[in-house]
Amino acid sequence: MSNHTIAVYGASGFQGVLVLTELARRGLTAVLVGRDADKLKAAAARAGTPDAELRVAAVDDHSALVAAFQDVDAVINCAGPFTPTGDRVVAAAIAAGTHYVDTCGEQPFLRHVYETYPAAAESAGVTVVPAATDGGIPGDLLAHLLGDHLGPLAELTSVHRFGGETAMSRGSLRSMLGIAEAMTDGGVAYVDKAWRSGPFAPLAPVPLPGAPEPVALAPFPLQEPISVPRHLAVRTVRGAVEESTRALFATPLTDETIATLPVGPDAGQRGAGTWTIVLDAVAEDGRRARGVVSGPDTYGTTAWTAVAAAQRLARGTAPAGVLAPAQAFDPADFLSALAPFGVRWAIEDR
Ligand SMILES: NC(=O)c1ccc[n+]([C@@H]2O[C@H](COP(=O)([O-])OP(=O)(O)OC[C@H]3O[C@@H](n4cnc5c(N)ncnc54)[C@H](OP(=O)(O)O)[C@@H]3O)[C@@H](O)[C@H]2O)c1
Structure with missing residues (x-):
């Protein structure tokens, strides 16, 4: 090599x-x-x-x-x-x-x-x-495989979930602070073959792996609505997180507060964290499939x-x-x- x-x-x-x-x-x-x-x-x-x-x-x-x-x-x-x-x-x-x-x-x-x-x-x-x-590559790749599986898609919804302790680096917190408006209104989704800016209508709760009840979702500025329409026949691509996750990010920390935090999660916190991307697809002919990709340690991934x-x-x-x-x-x-x-x-x- x-x-x-x-x-x-x-x-x-x-x-x-x-x-x-x-x-x-x-x-x-x-x-x-x-x-x-x-x-x-x-x-x-x-x-x-x-x-x-x-x-x-x-x-x-x-x-x-x-x-x-x-x-x-x-x-x-x-x-x-x-x-x-x-x-x-x-x-x-x-x-x-x-x-x-x-x-x-x-x-x-x-x-x-x-x-x-x-x-x-x-x-x-x-x-x-x-x-x-971790947020930009696995979901985009799995979306493509869902398209291979179902054919042309009417709708794709990507939900990014985090498990364990949600410990973020200072750099991530600064990045979130810089796009606070997009995080509040849901950013951009791909709707009826065009990129459109939020605010968007609330999304219906969905059953998610390991959750006893359908989970409330909030539109969120994820990567898949921007990347997936470039390689998949799809009419609509939305990004979402659990409403409880969006609530955590609702009031971004100030630069001054971020400067007082550790530079990033330590090895123990990283090892205890998990990420999961759930992709729900509806084909143009009405068939449905779900893709799930998950792993440990967002920064390691x-x-x-x-x-x-x-x-x-x-x-x-x-x-x-x-x-x-x-x-x-x-x-x-x-x-x-x-x-x-x-x-x-x-x-x-x-
Ligand atoms: N899934 C995801 O979306 C994901 C996952 C992981 C990381 N990230 C992103 O990765 C980025 C880095 O995170 P981090 O935790 O490593 O942040 P960090 O510890 O604050 O490091 C930022 C780095 O960028 C450099 N830098 C920042 N602004 C600069 C400028 N104007 N000119 C030159 N260099 C500059 C800094 O240089 P100095 O040391 O000289 O200040 C430092 O090397 C963040 O935007 C984070 O959101 C995203």
Whole structure:
């Protein structure tokens, strides 16, 4: 297997260090990129790779960013919040001719990347796959398999659930603060073959695995309404979380409060956490099926998915452009590759 070199922008953050650790575990060479040399050095040590190469590049220094990305095989951008500055990292990766993934969970940024960069990425021969996270990749891939199973879909509803202690990193909380409006009104859904902004009508309660009663849902700005219509014949795609989860996020913490919190969940909290994505599909002919994909440790899963995605792009087999996960990767193959990390998936008729 070739030893690809992967640049990690925002390498000094909580998610960045997990990504560095996963790159090392796979025997891939990491180049740490960010705005602060001391923080990058400390991150390299935390990841157990103290001799890794460091490159300092501020996000608003286009030439430095392009130079930092020029001779690597792919970039993993972990520098959130993405909405204010992520654009510059995408543009620099494309200018450097280097494939790009990120750990973004901000629906407005995801949509922006899909709408802004396809032509530039195609002409540069670069593949861009935004939202290579626990929330962005498994649900998109499973949605594609549901489409294979049922044929053209009238409706797809994705519900993201979290189990165990909901411990979030400071970076995640800052990202949520930056998209508070979308989180309140449900963000964007794909309705009757067009992307539409909330607020949306309440969703009917649904039976969910392990819940004794049908569960109340709230529309939520997830990734699937943005990514899935790019590769599936589907009329409507909605995102939702349990109403009780949305209530937790209803009043975002302030920047001042976030700064007082731990940088992220510790290993015990990460190990106790779980994530589940439930996809309910109704075919145009009325048949129904449910896909469920679940796993442990949201931040660990994000490190595995982002690195697995970057490694696949580095092999150069995906087409150029801004692609949804199911356009860049074989869905069943990618999901199966996550099995050693405890990721399980299944589709059942209903
Ligand atoms: N499922 C999901 O949606 C999912 C899962 C996991 C992670 N994420 C996202 O991943 C992102 C990172 O999370 P985290 O916990 O690692 O955050 P973090 O610990 O705050 O780290 C953020 C990183 O980004 C860098 N950064 C931020 N703003 C920058 C700027 N303007 N210029 C240059 N560098 C900048 C920081 O550099 P300094 O150290 O120099 O400040 C740091 O390296 C968040 O947006 C989070 O929401 C999403």
